[in-house]
Amino acid sequence: MPKMTRREAIVLGAGGTALALAGWPAAALADAKAAADEVAKFTGGKAAEKGNITIELPEIAENGNTVPLAVTVNAPMESGNYVSDILVLADGNPRPGVAQFQFTPLSGKAIASTRIRLAATQNIVVVAKTSGGQFFTDQKLVKVTIGGCGG
Amino acid sequence: MAEKPRLKVPKEAKKGEVIEIKTLIAHVMESGQRKDRDGNTIPRKIINKFSCEFNGKPVFTANIEPAVAANPYLSFFAKVEESGTFKFSWTDDDGTVTTAEEKITVS
Numbered sequence: 449m450p451k452m453t454r455r456e457a458i459v460l461g462a463g464g465t466a467l468a469l470a471g472w473p474a475a476a477l478a479d480a481k482a483a484a485d486e487v488a489k490f491t492g493g494k495a496a497e498k499g500n501i502t503i504e505l506p507e508i509a510e511n512g513n514t515v516p517l518a519v520t521v522n523a524p525m526e527s528g529n530y531v532s533d534i535l536v537l538a539d540g541n542p543r544p545g546v547a548q549f550q551f552t553p554l555s556g557k558a559i560a561s562t563r564i565r566l567a568a569t570q571n572i573v574v575v576a577k578t579s580g581g582q583f584f585t586d587q588k589l590v591k592v593t594i595g596g597c598g599g
Numbered sequence: 600m601a602e603k604p605r606l607k608v609p610k611e612a613k614k615g616e617v618i619e620i621k622t623l624i625a626h627v628m629e630s631g632q633r634k635d636r637d638g639n640t641i642p643r644k645i646i647n648k649f650s651c652e653f654n655g656k657p658v659f660t661a662n663i664e665p666a667v668a669a670n671p672y673l674s675f676f677a678k679v680e681e682s683g684t685f686k687f688s689w690t691d692d693d694g695t696v697t698t699a700e701e702k703i704t705v706s
Binding site for chain 2: 513514515525538541542543545546547548549550551552553554555556557559560561562563564565566
Protein backbone atom coordinates (compact mmCIF):
# COMPACT_ATOMS: atom_id res chain seq x y z
CA MET A 449 0.00 0.00 0.00
CA PRO A 450 1.52 3.31 -0.99
CA LYS A 451 1.33 5.70 1.90
CA MET A 452 -1.79 7.79 1.45
CA THR A 453 -2.09 11.04 3.27
CA ARG A 454 -5.34 11.95 4.93
CA ARG A 455 -5.79 14.74 2.38
CA GLU A 456 -5.43 12.40 -0.58
CA ALA A 457 -7.88 9.97 0.94
CA ILE A 458 -10.47 12.72 1.35
CA VAL A 459 -9.98 13.97 -2.21
CA LEU A 460 -10.33 10.45 -3.62
CA GLY A 461 -13.45 9.84 -1.57
CA ALA A 462 -15.03 13.08 -2.68
CA GLY A 463 -14.22 12.33 -6.33
CA GLY A 464 -15.83 8.92 -6.12
CA THR A 465 -18.98 10.37 -4.60
CA ALA A 466 -19.23 13.12 -7.21
CA LEU A 467 -19.02 10.56 -9.99
CA ALA A 468 -21.65 8.30 -8.52
CA LEU A 469 -24.49 7.75 -10.95
CA ALA A 470 -27.94 9.12 -10.36
CA GLY A 471 -30.02 6.66 -8.42
CA TRP A 472 -27.14 5.58 -6.22
CA PRO A 473 -27.32 6.80 -2.67
CA ALA A 474 -23.94 8.45 -2.27
CA ALA A 475 -23.51 7.11 1.24
CA ALA A 476 -23.83 3.54 -0.02
CA LEU A 477 -20.69 3.80 -2.12
CA ALA A 478 -17.47 2.59 -0.65
CA ASP A 479 -14.76 5.18 -0.63
CA ALA A 480 -11.01 5.03 -0.60
CA LYS A 481 -11.06 4.77 3.17
CA ALA A 482 -13.22 1.65 3.19
CA ALA A 483 -10.84 0.11 0.65
CA ALA A 484 -7.85 1.14 2.77
CA ASP A 485 -9.49 -0.52 5.79
CA GLU A 486 -9.86 -3.76 3.82
CA VAL A 487 -6.20 -3.56 2.81
CA ALA A 488 -5.16 -3.04 6.44
CA LYS A 489 -7.24 -6.08 7.46
CA PHE A 490 -5.55 -8.16 4.76
CA THR A 491 -1.97 -7.07 5.52
CA GLY A 492 -2.46 -6.93 9.27
CA GLY A 493 -1.13 -3.37 9.23
CA LYS A 494 2.12 -4.29 7.48
CA ALA A 495 3.35 -1.96 4.75
CA ALA A 496 3.00 -3.25 1.18
CA GLU A 497 5.66 -2.52 -1.42
CA LYS A 498 4.45 -0.94 -4.65
CA GLY A 499 5.13 -2.94 -7.78
CA ASN A 500 5.55 -6.52 -9.06
CA ILE A 501 1.88 -6.50 -10.02
CA THR A 502 0.35 -6.15 -13.47
CA ILE A 503 -3.32 -5.20 -13.61
CA GLU A 504 -4.95 -5.66 -16.99
CA LEU A 505 -8.12 -3.63 -17.30
CA PRO A 506 -9.65 -1.56 -20.07
CA GLU A 507 -8.88 2.15 -19.70
CA ILE A 508 -12.49 2.96 -20.41
CA ALA A 509 -15.20 0.44 -19.60
CA GLU A 510 -18.34 1.23 -21.55
CA ASN A 511 -20.44 -1.20 -19.59
CA GLY A 512 -19.71 -1.48 -15.87
CA ASN A 513 -21.73 -4.70 -15.70
CA THR A 514 -18.90 -6.83 -16.99
CA VAL A 515 -15.37 -5.51 -17.05
CA PRO A 516 -12.57 -7.97 -17.85
CA LEU A 517 -9.82 -8.01 -15.23
CA ALA A 518 -6.54 -9.94 -15.17
CA VAL A 519 -4.06 -9.76 -12.32
CA THR A 520 -0.49 -11.01 -12.56
CA VAL A 521 2.03 -11.04 -9.72
CA ASN A 522 5.61 -11.25 -10.94
CA ALA A 523 7.06 -13.41 -8.21
CA PRO A 524 8.40 -16.97 -8.02
CA MET A 525 5.94 -19.83 -7.51
CA GLU A 526 8.12 -22.47 -5.84
CA SER A 527 7.30 -24.53 -2.80
CA GLY A 528 8.36 -22.46 0.19
CA ASN A 529 8.31 -19.20 -1.74
CA TYR A 530 5.14 -18.42 -3.62
CA VAL A 531 2.32 -15.92 -3.90
CA SER A 532 -0.36 -17.22 -1.55
CA ASP A 533 -3.12 -14.60 -1.79
CA ILE A 534 -4.28 -11.81 -4.06
CA LEU A 535 -6.91 -9.36 -2.83
CA VAL A 536 -8.83 -7.26 -5.36
CA LEU A 537 -10.73 -4.17 -4.22
CA ALA A 538 -12.80 -1.53 -6.02
CA ASP A 539 -12.83 1.72 -4.07
CA GLY A 540 -15.93 3.20 -5.72
CA ASN A 541 -18.38 0.30 -5.48
CA PRO A 542 -21.12 0.01 -2.82
CA ARG A 543 -18.79 -2.45 -1.08
CA PRO A 544 -15.05 -2.46 -1.77
CA GLY A 545 -14.50 -6.24 -1.90
CA VAL A 546 -14.29 -7.86 -5.34
CA ALA A 547 -12.49 -11.15 -4.87
CA GLN A 548 -9.69 -12.87 -3.03
CA PHE A 549 -7.66 -15.51 -4.84
CA GLN A 550 -5.59 -18.16 -3.09
CA PHE A 551 -2.71 -19.89 -4.81
CA THR A 552 -0.43 -22.81 -4.02
CA PRO A 553 2.89 -23.86 -5.61
CA LEU A 554 0.72 -26.11 -7.81
CA SER A 555 -0.72 -22.98 -9.44
CA GLY A 556 2.51 -22.49 -11.38
CA LYS A 557 1.78 -18.83 -12.07
CA ALA A 558 0.21 -16.16 -9.87
CA ILE A 559 -2.28 -15.09 -12.50
CA ALA A 560 -6.05 -14.91 -12.23
CA SER A 561 -8.65 -13.34 -14.46
CA THR A 562 -12.36 -12.76 -14.14
CA ARG A 563 -15.05 -10.24 -15.05
CA ILE A 564 -16.16 -7.65 -12.54
CA ARG A 565 -18.90 -5.08 -11.92
CA LEU A 566 -18.05 -1.43 -11.45
CA ALA A 567 -20.59 1.15 -10.28
CA ALA A 568 -18.61 4.20 -11.40
CA THR A 569 -15.20 5.44 -12.45
CA GLN A 570 -12.82 4.28 -9.74
CA ASN A 571 -9.54 2.68 -8.76
CA ILE A 572 -8.99 -1.06 -8.69
CA VAL A 573 -6.60 -1.85 -5.85
CA VAL A 574 -4.68 -5.13 -5.83
CA VAL A 575 -2.67 -6.43 -2.88
CA ALA A 576 -0.65 -9.63 -3.06
CA LYS A 577 0.76 -11.67 -0.21
CA THR A 578 3.66 -14.11 -0.50
CA SER A 579 4.18 -17.22 1.60
CA GLY A 580 7.11 -15.40 3.19
CA GLY A 581 4.83 -12.66 4.50
CA GLN A 582 5.78 -9.98 1.97
CA PHE A 583 3.10 -7.70 0.53
CA PHE A 584 2.94 -6.03 -2.87
CA THR A 585 0.35 -3.59 -4.10
CA ASP A 586 -0.68 -1.56 -7.10
CA GLN A 587 -3.78 0.15 -8.42
CA LYS A 588 -5.32 1.20 -11.70
CA LEU A 589 -7.99 3.72 -12.61
CA VAL A 590 -10.91 2.62 -14.79
CA LYS A 591 -13.31 5.04 -16.38
CA VAL A 592 -16.83 3.65 -16.42
CA THR A 593 -19.42 5.04 -18.82
CA ILE A 594 -22.47 3.09 -17.61
CA GLY A 595 -22.39 1.80 -14.04
CA GLY A 596 -23.05 -1.87 -13.48
CA CYS A 597 -24.82 -2.67 -10.24
CA GLY A 598 -28.41 -2.45 -11.42
CA GLY A 599 -30.05 0.49 -9.70
CA MET B 600 -28.05 -25.13 -11.19
CA ALA B 601 -29.47 -26.81 -14.22
CA GLU B 602 -26.77 -25.85 -16.67
CA LYS B 603 -23.42 -27.57 -16.69
CA PRO B 604 -20.39 -25.37 -15.98
CA ARG B 605 -18.14 -24.76 -18.96
CA LEU B 606 -14.51 -25.83 -18.58
CA LYS B 607 -11.45 -25.49 -20.77
CA VAL B 608 -8.62 -27.76 -19.67
CA PRO B 609 -6.00 -29.22 -22.05
CA LYS B 610 -6.35 -32.99 -22.53
CA GLU B 611 -2.60 -33.54 -22.58
CA ALA B 612 0.47 -31.78 -21.21
CA LYS B 613 4.17 -32.34 -20.68
CA LYS B 614 5.53 -33.05 -17.20
CA GLY B 615 6.10 -29.80 -15.34
CA GLU B 616 4.14 -27.73 -17.84
CA VAL B 617 2.08 -24.80 -16.61
CA ILE B 618 -1.34 -24.96 -18.22
CA GLU B 619 -4.17 -22.46 -18.35
CA ILE B 620 -7.62 -23.41 -17.08
CA LYS B 621 -10.76 -21.46 -17.92
CA THR B 622 -14.08 -21.89 -16.17
CA LEU B 623 -17.53 -20.37 -16.50
CA ILE B 624 -20.75 -21.15 -14.68
CA ALA B 625 -24.20 -19.77 -15.46
CA HIS B 626 -25.44 -17.82 -12.44
CA VAL B 627 -27.35 -14.57 -11.92
CA MET B 628 -24.96 -13.29 -9.21
CA GLU B 629 -27.74 -11.17 -7.68
CA SER B 630 -25.79 -8.50 -5.81
CA GLY B 631 -28.25 -7.74 -3.01
CA GLN B 632 -28.01 -4.07 -3.99
CA ARG B 633 -30.80 -3.96 -6.55
CA LYS B 634 -34.43 -3.15 -5.86
CA ASP B 635 -37.52 -4.53 -7.55
CA ARG B 636 -40.39 -2.42 -8.91
CA ASP B 637 -41.97 -2.04 -5.47
CA GLY B 638 -38.75 -0.81 -3.93
CA ASN B 639 -37.98 -4.03 -2.06
CA THR B 640 -34.38 -5.11 -2.04
CA ILE B 641 -33.80 -8.25 -4.09
CA PRO B 642 -31.97 -10.65 -1.75
CA ARG B 643 -28.35 -11.44 -2.48
CA LYS B 644 -27.69 -14.74 -4.26
CA ILE B 645 -24.22 -15.28 -5.60
CA ILE B 646 -21.55 -17.91 -6.03
CA ASN B 647 -19.34 -17.00 -3.08
CA LYS B 648 -16.57 -19.55 -3.44
CA PHE B 649 -14.81 -21.41 -6.22
CA SER B 650 -12.12 -24.00 -5.76
CA CYS B 651 -9.95 -26.20 -7.93
CA GLU B 652 -8.06 -29.30 -6.77
CA PHE B 653 -5.70 -31.58 -8.65
CA ASN B 654 -5.49 -35.17 -7.38
CA GLY B 655 -6.85 -33.97 -4.05
CA LYS B 656 -4.35 -31.12 -3.64
CA PRO B 657 -5.53 -27.50 -3.71
CA VAL B 658 -4.51 -25.50 -6.79
CA PHE B 659 -6.60 -22.34 -6.71
CA THR B 660 -9.41 -20.89 -4.60
CA ALA B 661 -11.43 -17.72 -5.10
CA ASN B 662 -13.61 -16.02 -2.51
CA ILE B 663 -16.06 -14.03 -4.56
CA GLU B 664 -18.00 -10.89 -3.68
CA PRO B 665 -21.09 -9.48 -5.42
CA ALA B 666 -18.76 -7.26 -7.49
CA VAL B 667 -18.04 -10.24 -9.76
CA ALA B 668 -20.18 -10.15 -12.91
CA ALA B 669 -23.06 -12.51 -13.69
CA ASN B 670 -22.07 -15.92 -15.10
CA PRO B 671 -18.75 -15.78 -13.24
CA TYR B 672 -15.74 -16.49 -15.40
CA LEU B 673 -12.44 -17.44 -13.81
CA SER B 674 -9.19 -18.38 -15.37
CA PHE B 675 -5.96 -19.39 -13.68
CA PHE B 676 -2.95 -21.69 -14.12
CA ALA B 677 -1.83 -25.06 -12.86
CA LYS B 678 1.53 -26.84 -12.92
CA VAL B 679 1.11 -30.51 -13.73
CA GLU B 680 3.71 -33.12 -12.78
CA GLU B 681 1.55 -36.25 -13.20
CA SER B 682 -1.61 -37.43 -14.91
CA GLY B 683 -4.74 -36.94 -12.90
CA THR B 684 -8.06 -35.26 -12.38
CA PHE B 685 -8.96 -31.67 -11.76
CA LYS B 686 -11.96 -31.21 -9.48
CA PHE B 687 -13.85 -27.94 -9.56
CA SER B 688 -16.52 -26.71 -7.19
CA TRP B 689 -18.75 -23.65 -7.00
CA THR B 690 -20.55 -22.79 -3.75
CA ASP B 691 -23.80 -20.85 -3.86
CA ASP B 692 -25.06 -18.54 -1.07
CA ASP B 693 -27.88 -21.05 -0.49
CA GLY B 694 -25.36 -23.81 0.19
CA THR B 695 -25.69 -25.61 -3.14
CA VAL B 696 -22.37 -26.91 -4.40
CA THR B 697 -21.92 -27.59 -8.12
CA THR B 698 -18.98 -29.79 -9.02
CA ALA B 699 -17.23 -30.82 -12.20
CA GLU B 700 -14.20 -32.87 -13.15
CA GLU B 701 -11.70 -32.89 -15.97
CA LYS B 702 -8.92 -35.42 -16.66
CA ILE B 703 -5.48 -34.67 -18.01
CA THR B 704 -2.78 -36.99 -19.34
CA VAL B 705 0.77 -35.91 -18.53
CA SER B 706 3.65 -37.44 -20.46
